Amino acid sequence: MKTNIRVLYNAECPICSFEIKHYQKYTNNKKIPIQFDDLNSSRLAHWNITADLAARRLHVDIEGEVKVGMEGFLALWNTMPKYRWLFHIFKQPVIKQISSFLYDYILAPYIYILHLRRKKNITRRNQ
Numbered sequence: 001m002k003t004n005i006r007v008l009y010n011a012e013c014p015i016c017s018f019e020i021k022h023y024q025k026y027t028n029n030k031k032i033p034i035q036f037d038d039l040n041s042s043r044l045a046h047w048n049i050t051a052d053l054a055a056r057r058l059h060v061d062i063e064g065e066v067k068v069g070m071e072g073f074l075a076l077w078n079t080m081p082k083y084r085w086l087f088h089i090f091k092q093p094v095i096k097q098i099s100s101f102l103y104d105y106i107l108a109p110y111i112y113i114l115h116l117r118r119k120k121n122i123t124r125r126n127q
Contacts, residue, residue: 004033005079007072008047008059011038013115016058023076032080056112057104069108070100 009020020036027034037043039054047054047061060072067075070090077087090099 004061004063005076006035006037006046006061007076008037008039008044008054008061010040010055010115012040012118013055013111015111015114023080026080026082030081034076034079055115057108070096070103073103 007020007023010016011020023034024036026032037046039047039051044051044054047059047066049059057069058072058076060067060075062075062079066072074087074091074096077083077090090096
């Protein structure tokens with residue numbers, strides 16, 4: 001049975017794009033049916049959230065249930081055999097708590113700030 005999986009990411013973010021492009025290549029090669037949606041495209045409409053909110057964390061939709069942040073990574077890694085070992089490590093309670101904290105309060109906010117700076121610089125150049 002195939003699972004309906006969609007990943008929402010920011011293709012304009014070099015960090016996000018690098019990681020997701022890697023997952024896209026892997027899933028395409030292995031014929032794993034995951035759809036990757038760029039938040040800067042019309043595909044954002046499926047998610048029913050704003051682009052700003054989407055840019056703050058990774059979002060993964062599995063059969064209509066949206067997982068955000070580390071929960072999203074865990075769901076994504078669990079669907080890809082090559083990365084299932086990450087799922088098994090990061091689902092452990094203490095590791096999950098620590099990694100969720102680091103993602104939610106350090107990594108994701110930092111990447112979001114970089115996103116805002118890029119947008120601000122683009123706006124300045126276009127004026």
